[in-house]
Amino acid sequence: MPDWRLTGRALRPCWLFALAALFSSPDSGHAAPAADLSLGVRAADASDLQISPAAATRADVMAHFSAALQFESSGKLRQALEHYLAVFKADPGNPELASHTAGIAMQFQGRPAAIKILQDAVQASPRSPAPLLNLVRFASTYPPEDLFEKDEVPTKALAEALAKFPSHAEVYEVAVMLHLTHKERDKAIEVMTQAANQDSRDPHYWLATGRTAERVWPLGQAEYSQEYRQRVEPFFENALKTAGKADAEQITLEVARQYLLTNNNERARQLCEKLSAEHQNIEARKLLYRLYVAAEQKEKALATLEQIVKQAPNDAEQQRLLAVEYDKLKQPEKAIPHLEAAIQAGGGEFGDYIKLGWELYQTQKFEDMIRVGQRTARLFPDQPLVHYQLAIAHRAREEWAPSIQHFAQAEQHANATQSELLDHLFYYQFGITLERVARYEDASRMLEKSITLTPREEAKAAANTMNFLGYMWLDVGTHLDKAGELISKANELMPDQPAYIDSLGWFHYKKGNYPAALKELQRAESLLQPVSPEDAEILEHVGLTHQALGDKAKALDYLERAAALKTPDDKIRKRIEDELKKMKSGASSSDTQKK
Structure with missing residues (x-):
């Protein structure tokens, strides 16, 4: 031949x-x-x-x-x-x-x-x-x-x-x-x-003439698609028929690729499924994964990709794809080992480390997140996103000093290379971290910058930052009028939010307008459905306002209810307990300060 x-x-x-x-x-x-x-x-x-x-x-x-x-x-x-x-x-x-x-x-x-x-x-x-x-x-x-x-x-x-x-x-x-x-x-x-009338027994002949036939009958022309397929596809089917045992697997794969390129996905899928079942052909499985994704057969796509990774564990790209699939399913714990495998197999691209960092954050593996971040920082020291992740990880572990250090490094590098990272969310995170170490002026600058950068359509984010900054100022006793303006604006943007209404009531309390304070605080309480441990501070505020108005019985009742909630915030819980002890001992607490 x-x-x-x-x-x-x-x-x-x-x-x-x-x-x-x-x-x-x-x-x-x-x-x-x-x-x-x-x-x-x-x-x-x-x-x-x-x-x-x-x-x-x-x-x-x-x-x-x-x-x-x-x-x-x-x-x-x-x-x-x-x-x-x-x-x-x-x-x-x-x-x-x-x-x-x-x-x-x-x-x-x-x-x-x-x-x-x-x-x-x-x-x-x-x-x-x-x-x-x-x-x-x-x-x-x-x-x-x-x-x-x-x-x-x-x-x-x-x-x-x-x-x-x-x-x-x-x-x-x-x-x-x-x-x-x-x-x-x-x-x-x-x-x-x-060419079509030849009696060739060579499958390569039919593959080659099939590709030439596509020049005569282009399958990309939608209006002639059905007619042209009837002309072209017999060449490829002849390639399948004439393939011997020795080259059947490779010929079938070539034909499947051709059908995929010409959008005959159904026939391509049939051939790839055959190759996968009979030969465990990894290239066919890769095509099959793409076909299942295109057909939105998500379970089959995932199962096929899992087979590929099991068959070729050192294929970094397939490990990445599987990690992405698990991430879509909101299963970060399953995505993590595949990102780690991709890094080990392929040396690790910057994106691999960053994705791994966020998956670790979602699973609250903050210590591992810091370990990965430190390695990433050594490999990519000028990448601001690395320091941003490290700042978030340290903050989650309440390690305020290193968190602030990495926020500052992220801002420095981003100003030079990636300014889009410095958005309202970045400065909000930076600000609330500075607040934890009582750097209130620095925190104020960051939070004000966050408010300025917040897009108009992000009303929820804007209201949250305004409320936090306003409440912080109330807490430290500065800029009370500006705090009131911010808190009022937060309530305009997001009405009927118990936390924001509580802040408004506490503003009136700080200004000495106890009747107005009680009105807002009781409205906040009425919106708590049901009351949770995180709501203990609102009940505390109601109790302290009753105390300021001279109703110690109601004040005691609310403080006892607040204490019974056992809020997870240690600082607030201790403050409530201390206030309750003072009230029971008869000590005055009219100037009690939050936090």
Whole structure:
């Protein structure tokens, strides 16, 4: 059986005289990709151009060959041509040598001389299609100078190739490209009809002619999709039918890829499922994963990706994909080991470390998050996001000093390289961390900056920051009027929020307007459905306001209820307990301060 894939490597003409072929656009409605039949451009060297073993045994031939290569490499093409012609005379059946020699001869001796060389090569190799195809390519690329001269060289050479070598797929490819270039689509269809009628048992023949058929019947044209599929897909199905046991797996994979490229996802899926079940073919499973994702078959996609990772644990990209799938399912605990595996297998990209850091944050593995962050900071010291993550991780562990340090480093680096990171959320986090170490002026600057940067559509975030800053000022006893303005604005943006209404009541308390304070605080209490341990501070405020109004019985009742809630905030819980003890002992607490 002839091997159609090895019909000779057509050498491209020398770079000094290469011409670009100009082709018209195909007809609309039956468009096919524009064909480039040029031999291309490339300078030869000893590793590219070789002569036959028989010619290589002759010293005189080898001497000419060596001289030709040396002259060409130094740009002396006229002298090189003389030696190439001598070599070609001894080795005329070498299609590659013939093409290269013809290319140089075209420049110095003209087209007829070049054509003669290629025709001599055809005569010297009657059993190979390569010389004929080289002649077709060359004659089509370099037409006669006289535009009115009728040139039948490429047409006759192509007809001869089709007649003599009907089982060689490359013959059909060259024929189709020539006809489409000349807007002869009907002739291209005739050629592919001949290709389809061959009784080839070579699956590679059918693969190659199938790809050529797509040039004649482009499957990307939606209006002709069904008609063209009926023309093209039989070639690929023949490839499957003729594949033997030895190459069935690879042929099936190639056909599946082809169907995927041409949007026949159903057939591609069938073939990939077959390869996965029968051969555990990992490439087929990778395609299958993509197909399941496209079809929104999420469970099958995940199961397939899990198989791939189990089969190829050192494939960093597949580990990343599986981590992404688990992240979509909100299963960070499952995503973590795959991100770690991706880092170990692939050295770790910056994005891998950052994703791993956030997954660790979601699982509250803050110590591991810090460990990963420290390693990331050593590898990428100027990346602000690394320091941002470290700041968040230390803050979660109530390690305020290192958290503040990393917030400052993140801000410094981001100002230079990634200013978009410094948004309202960044400054909010930075501000509330500074508040924990009583750096109230610094915290105020960060929180005010957060309010300024908050987009208008982020009303919830704006209200939260306004309430926090206003309440902080109430707590430390500064900027009371500004605090009241911020808290009132927060209530406008987000009405009926118990925490914000509590802040408004506490503002009135701080200003000494106890009736107004009690009204707002009782309204906040009425919105607590149900009351939770985190709401203990609101009940404390109601109790302290009753105390300020002289109703100690109600004050005691509310403080006891607040204490019974056992708030998880140690500082608030201790303050409530201390206030309750003072009240029970009869001590005055009219100037009790929150926190």
